[in-house]
Amino acid sequence: AAGVKGGVERTFIAIKPDGVQRGMISEVIHRFERKGYKLVAIKAIVPPKALAEEHYGDLKARPFYPGLVSYMTSGKAPVIAMVWEGVDVIRQGRRIIGATNPLDAEPGSIRGDYTISVGRNAIHGSDSFESATIEIGLWFKPEEVYNWQFAHAEWIE
Ligand code: RTP
Numbered sequence: 001a002a003g004v005k006g007g008v009e010r011t012f013i014a015i016k017p018d019g020v021q022r023g024m025i026s027e028v029i030h031r032f033e034r035k036g037y038k039l040v041a042i043k044a045i046v047p048p049k050a051l052a053e054e055h056y057g058d059l060k061a062r063p064f065y066p067g068l069v070s071y072m073t074s075g076k077a078p079v080i081a082m083v084w085e086g087v088d089v090i091r092q093g094r095r096i097i098g099a100t101n102p103l104d105a106e107p108g109s110i111r112g113d114y115t116i117s118v119g120r121n122a123i124h125g126s127d128s129f130e131s132a133t134i135e136i137g138l139w140f141k142p143e144e145v146y147n148w149q150f151a152h153a154e155w156i157e
Pocket of ligand 1: 059064068099100118119120121123124125126127
């Protein structure tokens, strides 16, 4: 079942405001969809400050934290919040996105192909089963996440 560690999982993926401003929404969705993953929740949202602070709560002590929160909440563009589902989607999603610092992100990854600055790295993806579970619960109500089947899905579900 979706949400089980190591099998069919769910992960939280967000296109950050800089990614939205740069016209990357379709590119991000394309890369996850063509890989074989299923989009089970999506919305545009300018996160309230409390949501952004909680999402990045483990970075509270870092010098870039206030700037990170204000960038996520500025409203210059919304965040595109998504839940993607499929086999190993948490780790595979991190590979599709690429390393946090664009200098370390492989060409062929989203950050490797499109970003140059760690403070404007366009996209977020949960880094573990535990954070995926927490982040999906932070950003979405249960009824905003849909169970649905691919047509002819026997090879990829
Ligand atoms: P994310 O949570 O956004 O997917 O990023 P991550 O796990 O790959 O990296 P993490 O270390 O959790 O950092 C979260 C976000 O903080 C911003 N950051 N800015 N200015 C800086 O030096 C700096 N360092 C990190 C980035 O937006 C990073 O994605």
